[in-house]
Amino acid sequence: MHATLTRRLAAAALAVATVITTGCASSGSSSSSSADGVVRLKFWGDWSGEGEQQFRTMTAAFNKTHPNIQVEYVVQEDMLTKFLTASTSGQAPDVMFWDRWRTASYAPKNVLEPLDERLKKDNIPTDRFYGEAVRELTHDGKLYGLPLTVDARALFYNKAHLKAAGVEPPKTWAELEQAAVKLTKREGGKLVRAGLSMDDAGLFSMYLAQAGGQMVTDDCSRTAFNSPQGLQTLDLWSRMIKAGVYQSGFEKGLGEGTDAFATGKVSMILTGPWNITTYKKYGKDLDFGIVPPPSGPQGGNASLMGGFGLVIPRAAKQKDAAWEFAKWWTAEKDNAMLWAKTSLNIPGNVQASEDPFFSGDPFWKPILDTLKTAKTRPACAGYAPMEEEAVIPNLQLFLEGKADAQKALTQAQQQGDRVLKDNNLN
Amino acid sequence: MTRTLAGPPAVGRASPGHAKQRRSRMSRHQARAGVLFATPPMVLFLIFTVLPVAGALGLSFTSYDVFTPPQWTGLQNYARLLEDATFFTTLKNILLYCAMFVPVMIAASLLLAVALNSRLPAMSVFRTIYYIPVVTSPVAAATVWTWMLNSHYGPINEILGFFGIPGPAWVGDSSTAMVSIVLVTLWQGVGSNMLIYLAGLQNIPTHLYEAAALDGAGRWATFAHVTWPQLRLTTLFVTTLSLIGAFQLFDQAYVMTKGGPGNSTLTPVYQIYETAFNRLQMGYASAQAFTLFLIIVAVTVINMRINRSDET
Known part of the structure; x- marks a missing residue:
């Protein structure tokens, strides 16, 4: 039941023991530069399968044009844990595939290499990349990585359902509510088709931003969602729940092949471009469209932005070559585009993302439009724990009807303030 | 001479x-x-268990993020633990889980063992069937169970619906999520305890049953006065192991519910995992782990005492 955790804890403790016993004795001995003058780089990522092939396409392209640097992609399924233990024993990779939001908790630990100097030296302006992605990779005024991909949640809708119900893709909250109610189908009181997926209580932050609210204060010290905008969001949710649009547990256990949207059990869902391929693949009879998320009661547009980057660990042995590789991949438009087409991800490079490959595609265009107003999560270490431990659980109780809106927000605020304080690093 | x-x-x-x-x-x-x-x-054992455990005890008095050397903070982690409402929620959840899981586990595995304790040839087939879940990967099984327990389209509720019973939302509802995990972990674990009980049953001397039969004891009386008392040590063993295992519930809670809805299935080990590997607070996670360890020791000792007093 707990074997994995025990093993991990043991591994971590063992790493500590190794540090204590071997200490400074093992100073950098093995250089990854071999006698033939070729620098060999280790590139770590946690994508396997198709993703691994996509990465290998990129490393092969780079290796071909850079005879003096040879990059090897290594799949690390449990990458961050490996990185923890590797860092203590001086075995860090040279480049790492990086889920950007983690920067807030890793950058303050001094384990990532700041890249500002190198950017300046090579004359690469940061506005070559999506600003929000750059912001997410920044800590204390220093940039710790280069944006590789950007994504944002938009409204995916089932064209056939909307047509049959005679509704247009919603542009505002009011239209969203009406459409959701119209699209919902019940048989003998039992929900058979949900107008809008309301499974993910974590989307609260997105609705809140559309209403003009904020999850935390600008300095991240306190929560800020227990506000009129927070209440507006929950009021919208509760009106839809009361109208029977959704029921908790409706989508539980429905994975890729049986996904509720792909199989027509849900008519609209706020999800990200990572699902475009899945829906095309699994929903053979699914005719779907995408529009930017609806605007809030005061007309605010907002979405949640995510995506990946490349970072260079501070313990990397070949930082110059690693920088060449990261720069080649992200800052050079053509390579960013090769990556985008290979992996079907919008690149973090703005110029590349404007390529007709995306802007001329009916599925990708709305995502590009959404990106203009999309925001990344607040960059503080305590934010993710606060959302997981305080906000989502209380909103789940609200969605079940076990707490009213004000009570849910107040409880989430009280717990959230404590979790923020306990987990923020400063 | x-x-x-x-x-x-x-x-x-x-x-x-x-x-x-x-x-x-x-x-x-x-x-x-x-x-x-x-x-x-x-x-x-010394290298891979005792040393790391000792190391973890030491770490529980420090602030440690793996990247920088541990800093001594004394009892600060334990003080924080006392004010950590989430950790108390996890303890409450796991006690509820144990209270449901352990008694049913004992009853179910004993029932199965008694039912299968015969020399009929088909029995080995049944024993195998009940044992198969034990060798199934918990993560894979939990994933399949989550789908089976889907409130609207899962086969379980379809079957219940066929008999006119409106099935609950199972993992989708905070009041039934823990029950779902109990069901799945029972399904997964009952086979191994059944085997232990089977071994226990086969160790009961037949002359006791003959004597009971001579005294005119019925089936129930034989069970109550011969089988159950003879299985006392087996029961103690099964209870102890089940309790210790139950307190460390993680896989199913992680896969089926992610600790939700409403933190209703958040378990101590889940929270320790989060603290350690997603928040890089190894010191605090060690303090949580040690607290859990002490609780498990206490509960195990109480369990032993209760079983020993049964003897007299």
Whole structure:
């Protein structure tokens, strides 16, 4: 039941023991530069399968044009844990595939290499990349990585359902509510088709931003969602729940092949471009469209932005070559585009993302439009724990009807303030 | 003369002496072999269990993020634990889980063992069937179960619906999520405890049953006065192991519910995992782990006491 955790804890403790016993004795001995003058780089990522092939396409392209640097992609399924233990024993990779939001908790630990100097030296302006992605990779005024991909949640809708119900893709909250109610189908009181997926209580932050609210204060010290905008969001949710649009547990256990949207059990869902391929693949009879998320009661547009980057660990042995590789991949438009087409991800490079490959595609265009107003999560270490431990659980109780809106927000605020304080690093 | 006189008794004396010597040589040899056999596991246990555990105890008094050396913070982690409402929620959840899981586990595995404790040829087939879940990957099984327990489209609720019973939302509802996890972990674990009970049943001397039959005891009386008391040690063993395992619930809570809805299935080990590997607070996670360890020890001791008082 707990074997994995025990093993991990043991591994971590063992790493500590190794540090204590071997200490400074093992100073950098093995250089990854071999006698033939070729620098060999280790590139770590946690994508396997198709993703691994996509990465290998990129490393092969780079290796071909850079005879003096040879990059090897290594799949690390449990990458961050490996990185923890590797860092203590001086075995860090040279480049790492990086889920950007983690920067807030890793950058303050001094384990990532700041890249500002190198950017300046090579004359690469940061506005070559999506600003929000750059912001997410920044800590204390220093940039710790280069944006590789950007994504944002938009409204995916089932064209056939909307047509049959005679509704247009919603542009505002009011239209969203009406459409959701119209699209919902019940048989003998039992929900058979949900107008809008309301499974993910974590989307609260997105609705809140559309209403003009904020999850935390600008300095991240306190929560800020227990506000009129927070209440507006929950009021919208509760009106839809009361109208029977959704029921908790409706989508539980429905994975890729049986996904509720792909199989027509849900008519609209706020999800990200990572699902475009899945829906095309699994929903053979699914005719779907995408529009930017609806605007809030005061007309605010907002979405949640995510995506990946490349970072260079501070313990990397070949930082110059690693920088060449990261720069080649992200800052050079053509390579960013090769990556985008290979992996079907919008690149973090703005110029590349404007390529007709995306802007001329009916599925990708709305995502590009959404990106203009999309925001990344607040960059503080305590934010993710606060959302997981305080906000989502209380909103789940609200969605079940076990707490009213004000009570849910107040409880989430009280717990959230404590979790923020306990987990923020400063 | 003296020699001849002294001879036989000397031989007589020598013979037990030789035997003793031989025996002690033998036992020394055996002891050496014993030590030889016991050394590798003991060394491994020392290196991979005792040392890390001692290390973790030390870490629980520090602030440690793996990247920078641990900093001594004394009892600060434990003080924080006392004010951590989430950790208390996890303890409450796990006690609720144990209260449901352990008694049902005992009853179900004993029932199965009694039912399958016969020499009919088909029995081995049934035993295999009930044992299969034990060798199934918990993560894979939990994923399939989550789908089976889907409120609207899962086969479980379809079957219930067929009999006119409106099935609950199972993992989708905070009041039934823990029950779902109990069901799945029971399904997964009942086979191994059934085997232990089967072994226990086969160790009960048949003359006890013959005596009971002579005394005119019925089935129930035989079970209550022969089988159950004879299985006391087995039950103690199964209860103890189930309790310890139950307190460390993680996989199913992680896969099926992610600790939700509403933190209703958040368990201590889940929270320790989060603290350690997603928040890089190894010191605090160690403090949580040690607190859980002490609770498990306490509960196990209480369980032993209760079972011992049963004896009298």
